[in-house]
Amino acid sequence: MATRKEVAELAGVSEATVSRVLNGVGPIKDATRERVMEAAARLGYQLNAVASSFARGLSGNIGVVLPHVPKVHLFSTYYFSEILSGIGEAVRTGGHGLLLLYRDPGQPFDYVSLFRTRRVDACLVLGASSLPDEEAGIRALAEEDVPFCVVDQRFGGLPVPAVIADHVSGSYVATRHLLASGHARIGFLNGSPQYSNSADRSQGYRMALTEEGIAWNEDIVYEGNYSRKSGYEAAARVAADFDRLDAVLCGNDRMAIGLVQGLKERGFRLPYDLPIVGYDNADASSLIDPPLTTVEVPFYEMGLRAASRLLSRLGGGAEDASAGLEVLPTRLVVRKSCKTSTPEAKESENE
Amino acid sequence: MATRKEVAELAGVSEATVSRVLNGVGPIKDATRERVMEAAARLGYQLNAVASSFARGLSGNIGVVLPHVPKVHLFSTYYFSEILSGIGEAVRTGGHGLLLLYRDPGQPFDYVSLFRTRRVDACLVLGASSLPDEEAGIRALAEEDVPFCVVDQRFGGLPVPAVIADHVSGSYVATRHLLASGHARIGFLNGSPQYSNSADRSQGYRMALTEEGIAWNEDIVYEGNYSRKSGYEAAARVAADFDRLDAVLCGNDRMAIGLVQGLKERGFRLPYDLPIVGYDNADASSLIDPPLTTVEVPFYEMGLRAASRLLSRLGGGAEDASAGLEVLPTRLVVRKSCKTSTPEAKESENE
Numbered sequence: 001m002a003t004r005k006e007v008a009e010l011a012g013v014s015e016a017t018v019s020r021v022l023n024g025v026g027p028i029k030d031a032t033r034e035r036v037m038e039a040a041a042r043l044g045y046q047l048n049a050v051a052s053s054f055a056r057g058l059s060g061n062i063g064v065v066l067p068h069v070p071k072v073h074l075f076s077t078y079y080f081s082e083i084l085s086g087i088g089e090a091v092r093t094g095g096h097g098l099l100l101l102y103r104d105p106g107q108p109f110d111y112v113s114l115f116r117t118r119r120v121d122a123c124l125v126l127g128a129s130s131l132p133d134e135e136a137g138i139r140a141l142a143e144e145d146v147p148f149c150v151v152d153q154r155f156g157g158l159p160v161p162a163v164i165a166d167h168v169s170g171s172y173v174a175t176r177h178l179l180a181s182g183h184a185r186i187g188f189l190n191g192s193p194q195y196s197n198s199a200d201r202s203q204g205y206r207m208a209l210t211e212e213g214i215a216w217n218e219d220i221v222y223e224g225n226y227s228r229k230s231g232y233e234a235a236a237r238v239a240a241d242f243d244r245l246d247a248v249l250c251g252n253d254r255m256a257i258g259l260v261q262g263l264k265e266r267g268f269r270l271p272y273d274l275p276i277v278g279y280d281n282a283d284a285s286s287l288i289d290p291p292l293t294t295v296e297v298p299f300y301e302m303g304l305r306a307a308s309r310l311l312s313r314l315g316g317g318a319e320d321a322s323a324g325l326e327v328l329p330t331r332l333v334v335r336k337s338c339k340t341s342t343p344e345a346k347e348s349e350n351e
Numbered sequence: 352m353a354t355r356k357e358v359a360e361l362a363g364v365s366e367a368t369v370s371r372v373l374n375g376v377g378p379i380k381d382a383t384r385e386r387v388m389e390a391a392a393r394l395g396y397q398l399n400a401v402a403s404s405f406a407r408g409l410s411g412n413i414g415v416v417l418p419h420v421p422k423v424h425l426f427s428t429y430y431f432s433e434i435l436s437g438i439g440e441a442v443r444t445g446g447h448g449l450l451l452l453y454r455d456p457g458q459p460f461d462y463v464s465l466f467r468t469r470r471v472d473a474c475l476v477l478g479a480s481s482l483p484d485e486e487a488g489i490r491a492l493a494e495e496d497v498p499f500c501v502v503d504q505r506f507g508g509l510p511v512p513a514v515i516a517d518h519v520s521g522s523y524v525a526t527r528h529l530l531a532s533g534h535a536r537i538g539f540l541n542g543s544p545q546y547s548n549s550a551d552r553s554q555g556y557r558m559a560l561t562e563e564g565i566a567w568n569e570d571i572v573y574e575g576n577y578s579r580k581s582g583y584e585a586a587a588r589v590a591a592d593f594d595r596l597d598a599v600l601c602g603n604d605r606m607a608i609g610l611v612q613g614l615k616e617r618g619f620r621l622p623y624d625l626p627i628v629g630y631d632n633a634d635a636s637s638l639i640d641p642p643l644t645t646v647e648v649p650f651y652e653m654g655l656r657a658a659s660r661l662l663s664r665l666g667g668g669a670e671d672a673s674a675g676l677e678v679l680p681t682r683l684v685v686r687k688s689c690k691t692s693t694p695e696a697k698e699s700e701n702e
Contacts, residue, residue: 003461015467060470061412061450068443073436073651076634081432085424092419092453097470099412099450102443110354116366119411119448257638283427287608287638300424 011039061099062091062310063120065109067127068102072227078253078282079226079299083126083151086303090311096121108133111141111148122147122310124303129194130155147313149306152299154196154325163306163326167197170295170330172204174249174277177293177332179212183246183275187220189234189259190251201251201279220245224255231255235262238274245274247338253278253285256292260337275338291335298328362390412450413442413661414471416460418478419453423578429604429633430577430650434477434502437654441662447472459484462492462499473498473661475654480545481506498664500657503650505547505676514657514677518548521646521681523555525600525628528644528683530563534597534626538571540585540610541602552602552630571596575606582606586613589625596625598689604629604636607643611688626689642686649679 008015017028018036064087066074074080084098091098099120103109106129114120123141128134128150135155141148142160150162178186188205191198206216222237224230231254238248238259250256256278260270268274271290278285281296305326359366368379369387415438417425425431435449442449450471454460457480465471474492479485479501486506492499493511501513529537539556542549557567573588575581582605589599589610601607607629611621619625622641629636632647656677 003459004464063448066439068439073433074439075426075432075435076429078427081426082424084426088419088425088451088453097414097450097452099448100439101448102439108354113355284635284638287635289640 006043007036007039010043011035058121058314059099059118060095061097061120062087062307063099063101063114063123065101065103065111065123065125067105069105078280078284080126082299083303086300086305087124087307088303089300090304090307094311096311105129106131106133109137111137112144112146115144115146121314122149124148124306124310125150126152128153129192130196131194147310149309151302151306152197161309161324163302163309163328164196164200165297165299165302165328166330167200167297168204168207170204170279170297170332171201171249172208173330173332174279174293174295175205175208177334178247178249178275178277178338179208179214181247181275181338184212184214185217185220185244185246187222187238187241187245187248188251189222189224189231189238189248189255191224191226191255198251205249224251226252226254228254228258228261231258231260232262233258235259235266239263239266239268242274247275247277249277249279251279253280253282253292253294256294256337257284257288260288260290260292271337271339277338281333285333286335290337290339293335293338294333296331296333298330302328357394358387358390361394362386409472409665410450410469411446412448412471413438413658414450414452414465414474416452416454416462416474416476418456420456429631429635431477433650434654437651437656438475438658439654440651441655441658445662447662456480457482457484460488462488463495463497466495466497472665473500475499475657475661476501477503479504480543481547482545498661500660502653502657503548512660512675514653514660514679515547515551516648516650516653516679517681518551518648519555519558521555521630521648521683522552522600523559524681524683525630525644525646526556526559528685529598529600529626529628529689530559530565532598532626532689535563535565536568536571536595536597538573538589538592538596538599539602540573540575540582540589540599540606542575542577542606549602556600575602577603577605579605579609579612582609582611583613584609586610586617590614590617590619593625598626598628600628600630602630604631604633604643604645607645607688608635608639611639611641611643622688622690628689632684636684637686641688641690644686644689645684647682647684649681653679 004015004018008018011018013032013036017032066080075084087098111123114123125138125148128138138150138155138160139158142158148161150160152164154162154164175186190202193199209216220241222234224234231250238245248259250259256276260276263270263274270276276292278292278294281294285292285294355366355369359369364383364387368383417431438449462474465474476489476499479489489501489506489511490509493509499512501511503515505513505515526537541553544550560567571592573585575585582601589596599610601610607627611627614621614625621627627643629643629645632645636643636645
């Protein structure tokens with residue numbers, strides 16, 4: 001790709017003149033304009049989407065607002081890394097930049113100023129929750145006529161543009177799978193209900209139990225915070241409840257991996273003593289022993305789709321989904337962590 | 352945190368007036384200024400680092416330039432995710448945004464324009480290589496008096512500010528570890544030499560061999576591209592060379608994990624048939640079977656350090672390291688993947 005400097009040299013003008021010509025800004029002599037355009041054409045130098053954004057007074061940046069969680073290597077979590085990879089894939093071709101900004105979870109965040117100060121042309125919100133101050137920020141944003149999209153969070157009755165996954169169906173199918181294997185007493189290690197994905201997962205779990213006439217038993221419902229550590233810590237409670245549990249469904253793979261580790265340290269032989277089901281289909285879920293049965297969530301596609309919607313709107317395209325809620329499908333992935341065969345059967349499998 | 356809007360309402364002025372007062376821009380009546388300052392104080396509204404950047408004509412953004420690799424979920428690689436997490440930790444407190452921008456590997460990239468167009472105040476370069484067009488872009492950047500820092504790449508004689516890790520020592524120590532366990536014929540699956548970390552790793556490997564009077568044998572040196580797939584594909588060559596290999600050192604854990612998978616599919620019993628050493632100490636390295644002996648690289652700290660240097664310079668602090676090369680230490684982590692005991696010994700260990 002040719003640089004602006006090369007175009008300027010070939011045309012015999014300054015770089016600033018090249019910019020003025022190509023952005024259509026300011027008075028320029030026809031002869032100069034022709035020389036610049038000819039040089040740009042010869043060198044294959046083209047105005048990209050961002051250059052044309054600048055010409056329209058835009059920043060060329062898509063904002064991505066993330067929660068700051070102390071001590072967590074956010075980009076190293078499957079959840080955020082996959083959503084960001086999808087967003088990155090959507091923006092990279094047009095030359096837009098991704099402006100990552102941190103907010104404090106549970107605190108107000110002034111999204112509107114990002115637009116008013118022209119720091120971003122559009123905004124994606126990741127890791128949002130329904131805590132009142134967070135929801136107020138989203139509500140204020142929704143009142144402005146600006147392109148934004150929330151990923152993996154919906155807000156009850158608020159008409160907020162969002163791309164989410166079908167977590168109701170995801171946990172419903174996972175719970176049905178355990179029930180069909182003869183497990184009636186299914187424990188549930190979920191994340192905090194302030195996230196709509198937690199609440200949706202809880203709903204799917206209850207739906208599946210209700211269909212089988214099994215009452216919700218809060219004694220075997222555990223709450224973690226989606227970290228591996230919280231799963232590891234939950235192992236103590238799960239081990240104490242062992243005589244009233246047939247299996248455990250987890251709200252994400254990180255907690256499931258921590259739970260597996262904690263149970264193994266207590267002498268559990270997995271999956272034979274206690275089938276465990278994860279959620280997300282993170283890379284690590286297939287690497288651990290036993291490999292996790294889990295629910296695949298299309299995080300990459302969610303990020304890609306959310307960013308594509310914004311770019312379509314910025315490009316002037318019809319974006320009828322802009323005010324809507326899109327729900328992408330989830331899918332059960334069966335692996336060994338919920339096999340119910342005995343260790344002896346396992347050994348013969350390996351031969 | 353109060354918003355500018357709330358300050359404006361309490362002071363009975365427009366939001367634009369609040370901005371002009373707080374940024375010290377434009378003529379303002381003393382009475383108005385006092386009302387705004389009083390309202391801001393009462394509401395706890397403060398100018399943050401970014402607001403003061405804007406007042407000085409800066410963007411408030413730190414650029415992070417990343418290679419775009421088709422089909423790779425970049426943020427989901429341990430390498431990039433950890434460096435980015437470290438960078439994020441450094442910038443989050445000051446309110447700076449991280450502006451992620453993609454470049455095509457091997458192609459020229461116009462870093463200088465990012466500064467000239469005031470899109471960024473400082474710039475971090477990740478995943479750079481010594482390919483001529485890439486190096487030319489870095490050289491042009493180095494000629495400007497702007498804050499930038501390269502992470503995990505050095506450029507021969509060019510005085511480029513960079514934070515790297517001691518990969519010479521990392522692979523030297525890993526190779527010594529294998530030699531000390533009685534393995535003389537050590538294969539090496541490395542990444543492309545266009546990355547200085549590959550070249551440094553190769554140097555450490557050769558140093559350790561030379562010390563033991565072992566000649567470099569290019570027949571057992573393999574090249575991958577740091578992907579799991581390239582490690583998986585290398586398994587065919589490694590298996591074919593099995594009778595002249597005592598062990599294999601890999602340039603990163605992803606390739607090592609692919610190699611382990613490929614060898615297992617060919618019936619290898621690991622680690623007994625062939626000890627494997629990874630590199631990076633990625634999360635996955637401890638999850639797979641066998642857990643990998645590997646070299647820990649402080650990617651998080653490298654990102655944190657590189658970003659901190661830039662922020663220090665932006666903040667007007669003394670930044671004597673700005674033109675320098677910083678080298679952070681690496682460390683060997685010993686796990687089961689290079690144990691040399693027999694399967695029988697393993698079984699007794701497990702009891």
